[in-house]
Amino acid sequence: MQPHDFWQEIAPPPAAPPPWTDRFPASLPDGRVLFLPIRPLAGTANGIASLILNQASFAVEAALADALAGLLRPAAPEIVAGLPTLGLPLARAVAERLGHARYAPFGTSRKFWYDEALSTPLSSITSPGGSKRLYVDPRMLPLLQGRRVALVDDVISSGASIAAGLRLLHGIGVEPVAIGCAMLQTERWRAPLAAEFPSAPARIHGVLRTPLLSREGEGWAPAASPDPIPLEEPAR
Secondary structure, three states: OOHHHOOOOOEOOOOOOOOEOOEEEEEOOOOOEEEEEEEEOOOOOEEEEOOOHHHOOHHHHHHHHHHHHHHHHHHOOOEEEEOOOOHHHHHHHHHHHOOOOOOEEOEOOOOOOOOHHHEEEEOOOOOOOOOEEEEOOHHHHHHHOOOOEEEEEEEEOOOHHHHHHHHHHHHOOOOOOEEEEEEEEOOOOHHHHHHHOOOOHHHEEEEEEEOOEEEEOOEEEEOOOOOOOOOOOOOO
C-alpha cells in the first residue's frame, strides 16, 4: 500500500495471521479489518501500528464513530467530553450517534474568560515537561457536573492525554462512567494510568487494539512480552 492509501477503506474479515509486512490488520468489533501502517521504532527491533484519524476517509471515520458509540452506549453517558486535538471530531461524532444535541470539548488554547484553576498540565511529545495545559471552558461546567460523562480521545498510547483529562474532570468533581478511543495502541498506557486512577482501565473501550510488534523474519508479529521498551513515538 502507498502511504496515502492507509486509513481509507475497511476490508471484510478475516484478518490475516502474522507475520505482517508493512501493515497491521486491526479488527473492528464486527470483524471487519482496517489496515494500519507499521512504523518501526528507531534503534529497536520493535514497531507499532499507526492511526492518524484526520487523514482517514469519511467512511472510516464514520465506521470508527459508529463502533465507539456502540461500545459506550451501555454506560448510558449523558454528555461526551472530547480531548484535543484529534479526539474532538471523534467525540462530536460519537455524541451525535448517542442522540446527544451537543458535546463538551476540552482545549489547549486559553481564552481570556477561562479560569486557570480549571486546567491541568498536558504532557506531549511536542511540549515536554507539561508546558501545554488542558482547559475546560467554565461555561461547560453545568453540562459536566452531576452528569454521566464519557471521555473520548482518538488514540490511547502512553495514557498521558487521558490522564490529563481525568485530572481535569476530577478537579470539577466528575468521574467519567466510560472512556473511549478509536485505538488502544499497545498496553503501555495501562500501568501508569492504573497507578493514578485505579478504576480507569476497566472503563476504557477501544474500537481497535494493536499490540507492540517485533521483527519476525522479513515481517512483524506481536512482541513476546508487552511493551518491554519505552516508546518514543507520538500516540498516533
